[in-house]
Amino acid sequence: MKVLIKLGVISSALFFMLARNVDLIRIEQPDEDDFKYMQRTIDYTLSIGKCLEQPFGASIVRKRTGEVLCYGVNTVSQSPTWHGETKAIENCAAIYPDQGNNVTFWKELTLYTTGEPCPMCSAAILWSHIGRLVISTPMEVFAKSGFEHIPLRYTQVAEHANTEHSANLVVVEGVLSEITDPWFSWQFDPKGKCPHGCHKEGSKCIETSDAEEPKKPQIPDNIKLEL
Numbered sequence: 001m002k003v004l005i006k007l008g009v010i011s012s013a014l015f016f017m018l019a020r021n022v023d024l025i026r027i028e029q030p031d032e033d034d035f036k037y038m039q040r041t042i043d044y045t046l047s048i049g050k051c052l053e054q055p056f057g058a059s060i061v062r063k064r065t066g067e068v069l070c071y072g073v074n075t076v077s078q079s080p081t082w083h084g085e086t087k088a089i090e091n092c093a094a095i096y097p098d099q100g101n102n103v104t105f106w107k108e109l110t111l112y113t114t115g116e117p118c119p120m121c122s123a124a125i126l127w128s129h130i131g132r133l134v135i136s137t138p139m140e141v142f143a144k145s146g147f148e149h150i151p152l153r154y155t156q157v158a159e160h161a162n163t164e165h166s167a168n169l170v171v172v173e174g175v176l177s178e179i180t181d182p183w184f185s186w187q188f189d190p191k192g193k194c195p196h197g198c199h200k201e202g203s204k205c206i207e208t209s210d211a212e213e214p215k216k217p218q219i220p221d222n223i224k225l226e227l
């Protein structure tokens, strides 16, 4: 009897593991539009501030029609759960109030983010049924700089979500991270260099009013950047 119970436990655990790992996220290479829309997300974030202490910006795009539906930027000074990604999702929901439960609407959208989603935002992306996620700076970069974070990757959140939520999420990593990585390098380093267009005042980076235009990003030759 004991053996039977044990076998039952093992087989249900095995079933659970298998069920959990079906339709996991899929990592893909960026396409031409990913560079274009990440650049737009970067431009949006810079329009909020060139020296943001929390430079996490996001946009949500319907690539099929070429529409940027909404943006969001980290505003934890106003609400502790307003990260770039959750704010963008909230902004989209406010702009499209009838689409909250419409999985078809969210499924064809791509979320671009300047920093890898935290566990809360990863879960929000899965709950939203957003079909595609494009990330610039990975968590390890801002974690190493000293940013407070919960050390759980979006891949781990997706692994533990049920298959309905994690099914077919396509992820692209590291798009234009050469631009965004330096944004996260100065906040906890007294000697840290400020991002382009900012200068040090005490421990803060302050916007320099007469800053020159930043250098063009290093984008692969086969990618055209037309905004």
Ligand SMILES: [Zn+2]
Pocket (backbone or CB within 6 Å): 083, 084, 085, 117, 118, 119, 120, 121, 122
């Ligand atoms: Zn977050």
